[in-house]
Each structure stands twice: as C-alpha cells, then as structure tokens.
Amino acid sequence: MQPESLEAPTNRPIYSPVIVNNKSAHHLFICEGYPSREFQIFYSSVDDSKKTLLLVSESDSTIDHDSILVTHSELTAKLTQLLGEMPLSTTIYVLGSEAFIWDVHSVATQAGMVAEQIKMFAPVSGQRRLFCTHCYHITEDVTHSPAVCSGCQRNLLVRDHFSRLHAAYVGVQIDAEDPDDLPLPQELI
Amino acid sequence: MSTDQIKVRVAAVAQVAPMIREFTLTAVTGSLYPFSPGSHVVVEMPGEQKIYRNAYSLLSDSHDASAYRIAVRLQDNSRGGSVFMHQQVKEGDELLISPPANLFIPQWNAQKHILLAAGVGITPFMSYLPEMQRRQADFELHYLFRSKQTGAYQLELAEQLGQRFFSYDSDQAQRCNISELLADRPLGTHIYICGPEGLIKDVQSVAEQLGWPDSVIHFEEFAAPKPGKPFTVELKSTGKTVQVGESESLLEALEEAEVAVPNLCRGGVCGQCATPVAEGEIEHRDNYLSVDEKARQDCVMPCVSRAHSDRLVLDI
Numbered sequence: 388m389q390p391e392s393l394e395a396p397t398n399r400p401i402y403s404p405v406i407v408n409n410k411s412a413h414h415l416f417i418c419e420g421y422p423s424r425e426f427q428i429f430y431s432s433v434d435d436s437k438k439t440l441l442l443v444s445e446s447d448s449t450i451d452h453d454s455i456l457v458t459h460s461e462l463t464a465k466l467t468q469l470l471g472e473m474p475l476s477t478t479i480y481v482l483g484s485e486a487f488i489w490d491v492h493s494v495a496t497q498a499g500m501v502a503e504q505i506k507m508f509a510p511v512s513g514q515r516r517l518f519c520t521h522c523y524h525i526t527e528d529v530t531h532s533p534a535v536c537s538g539c540q541r542n543l544l545v546r547d548h549f550s551r552l553h554a555a556y557v558g559v560q561i562d563a564e565d566p567d568d569l570p571l572p573q574e575l576i
Numbered sequence: 577m578s579t580d581q582i583k584v585r586v587a588a589v590a591q592v593a594p595m596i597r598e599f600t601l602t603a604v605t606g607s608l609y610p611f612s613p614g615s616h617v618v619v620e621m622p623g624e625q626k627i628y629r630n631a632y633s634l635l636s637d638s639h640d641a642s643a644y645r646i647a648v649r650l651q652d653n654s655r656g657g658s659v660f661m662h663q664q665v666k667e668g669d670e671l672l673i674s675p676p677a678n679l680f681i682p683q684w685n686a687q688k689h690i691l692l693a694a695g696v697g698i699t700p701f702m703s704y705l706p707e708m709q710r711r712q713a714d715f716e717l718h719y720l721f722r723s724k725q726t727g728a729y730q731l732e733l734a735e736q737l738g739q740r741f742f743s744y745d746s747d748q749a750q751r752c753n754i755s756e757l758l759a760d761r762p763l764g765t766h767i768y769i770c771g772p773e774g775l776i777k778d779v780q781s782v783a784e785q786l787g788w789p790d791s792v793i794h795f796e797e798f799a800a801p802k803p804g805k806p807f808t809v810e811l812k813s814t815g816k817t818v819q820v821g822e823s824e825s826l827l828e829a830l831e832e833a834e835v836a837v838p839n840l841c842r843g844g845v846c847g848q849c850a851t852p853v854a855e856g857e858i859e860h861r862d863n864y865l866s867v868d869e870k871a872r873q874d875c876v877m878p879c880v881s882r883a884h885s886d887r888l889v890l891d892i
Binding site for chain 2: 408410411412470471472473474475476477496497498499500501502503504
C-alpha cells in the first residue's frame, strides 16, 4: 500500500476504478442502501442472465424486481448461502461505507474467494468504524477525531491505520498522560 | 547457507517406484525442526566434480518431525544430483540439508482443494494429505504417472483416500482431461499443481478460458536448472570474473567461486536470489519476476536464469 503523500503517511486502502470483469461467468452486485445512479448504470451494463443484485438496507425498497433484499444483520448468512451456489468464475462488485465493503470482503474471503474477485467502489462516505486498542470495542460511524470509545469512554485518536481484519481504523487514547490536553475534534476525510 | 545447515543421517533407503527412491533422514544430534505441509529442504550432495544442491519436498506428516522423508526421481538428463542420490547415498551416510522452507502452502480458507500431481510431483501432497484429513477438508487428489517409471505410493493412496483418489497411468493409456477436471467447479475451489511446466501451462490456459482468478492456481514446478550456452559473469564491484559452464547454473558457478548469494528455493520461484544486473542480456527462466520486470533487464534470478550475451555484469 502506497502512502498518499510524504507529508501524511497513511495505511489506508486505495480504491481503483471498478470495471466489469468480462471473463466472469457470474456477477454479484452488492449495495448498501439505495444504489447510486452510477452503480445502477454499471449494473445495467451486464447481461441479465449472468447477474445477481443484493441490496442491504433496513428499509423495504427495491429498484429491481430481481434483487434480493436483506438487512445488515442478515447479510453474512445470505451472502454465504449465495456464494455457495455460485461458480468459481464469479466477481463481486460492492458499494457502501468502508466498514460495509470490508465486511463483505471478509465474508467472501471466508467462502474461499480471492482478493482479485472482489471489486470495491470507493466508500460512499468518510465515516469510519473505530477499533479501540484498549478495550477492543468497536464504535461505528465515527466522523471526527478524537472520538469517544463507546466501550471504555476513553478519548481516542483515530489513526489513518486501517485493519482489514476488523474493517476498522485503529484508535489510541490521546490524553492518557495529561487529561487536560485534549485536541479539538477535526473532521475525518 | 552453511551456518544454517543440519546434519542428518540416512536411516533408510527404499525403492518406491522403478525410478524413485525414498530416503528417511534423522537428526545426528538434537532434533529436527518442525515443518508445515508443502515444505521442502535443500540437500547438499558432494559429487566428485562439484557440489550439487537440490530441493526436495518433505513427504511425511507435518505432525511428526522425528524424521524427514524425501523421494528422488532419477532424472533422464540428470545434472548429477539425482544420480548421486541414487548411486552414492546408502543407509548410515550423513548428509547436510537446509532447514525446511515452504513456498507451497495449502490455502486453508478454500472450500475445495484439487491436488494435481504428476510423477514425483506427488511428494509435496504427501505432507498435505494427513493435515487435510485431520481438518476434514474437502479435497481430491488427481495423480498422473507412468507406472514403468513413477507412480510411487499409488496403492496406499488408493486405499487411504478411496473416492477422493483418481489415478491416470499413461503406461496404461489413461489420460487426465484437464478441461473436464476444471469444469463446473464451485466458488471457493483452489487447485495445486506439482509437475512439469507443460502441465502447469495446460491448467493455466484452461482456467483462463473458464474465467478463473489467477490466485486460485498454486503450483510448484520441477525445478532443476536447465543447461544453456556457457557465458562469463563479471562482478562490477571487484571486476572478478567467473565462467558459467553449460550444465551448471549461474548460482552454482558463483557459489563455486565463493561469491555468496542468498537463496532459498533454487528453482526460480521464491525471489531470494534476485541479483541486480549492470550490463549484458539476461535470458530469464524464472517464475518470480513479472513480465515488466523481466523486460527491464536489470535483475536476474541466478538459480535458473542465464545470459543471452557472452558476458553478464552483476551489480554486486
């Protein structure tokens, strides 16, 4: 992984433009929430007989009568079941928050898929999942740093260090030495 | 190379196929290192003319490191190593080997493992099988051989593996159809090939047509460096020159001349021996460098690659 610039070294995933893998026998599109116009056009470019659309949402809305709708909590079971029925020559295209796309990556890898079969669109928002290195608790949808850990209430510096295993950024307490020295929160990008 | 070596005793020698001999190696002092399925060791063979070093897969169950077992096929165009093992090495002899290294590890998150062995290429899978059975992994073994030459362990494998075992004896006109073997495989399938380059290429070409991702194909090629035309190699730093003969590799010639080059697989796979090149035209024969890296002509894998030009200058 390449740092974005010398001034700000990071350990964040880099998302390349997604193109359809024409060699694949089957294409599985996965989208969190309502699919963007761009994603819909991308989806339409693939032959109907070779594709499946999985929408992950808490509300009951579909764009396509053939799509499969699940909630976040149902995702792992449904995706595992779908992958078990698909040919080896399958490609996944996934759009959503960064934590979501890496959750999908993790389920797909568990099913024996390899990285080049999982195409990830750039995350739709700057929200981060935060992993606390002190209590191992996960805090969702973090937008600013420092952020308060939902497990141990420590003030965590949100580092630009992404863990693929946890699909989360690493957070470390920032005011351990001096509780009065807490930097002003800055918006994460 | 030398500091890490282990001295072992040849505890047993057995003929396991017309052209294949198995050697059981035990520690002379202390105990042997544990190893993982797919591991190999490099055996040093002090021949009369020169020292040969060949890599051989460990055959035994990785849960039992009380002895290592290797199997050596007498090569038709042997450069000396396999002849030495077959003709010189006897029970009770001592040999120097490297500690085990592994460049052919099973992918444990696969849903299905297809093992494809040709001839003596059965060897790495001998250490896969006990672990796959312990983990209750879903696998099949397809074993291609010529019973007049190879086919080691086929009877015990047939007995142990039952329906998971498929044998193809080309001396009985039994052929393995690669297209049928790969057709209709479910997602999560990984294939492992140990055999000649032609077999690996066949699998890669069928897999590409089927749209398989490259990373589900794992292979280990029979790795003896092939001969080529002699050339001179020069070290840029000291101006020292070394002649590379027709039947020796660049790495062997350098070792002979006491030029140390770190190395591991000696078969053009691992990348350990990568050496910068300042001048001369390289004949790349490895599986490590990418097409682009090869085209740059600035780095060579001396374990298998050679020179097109009469002279090659190494930037060391």
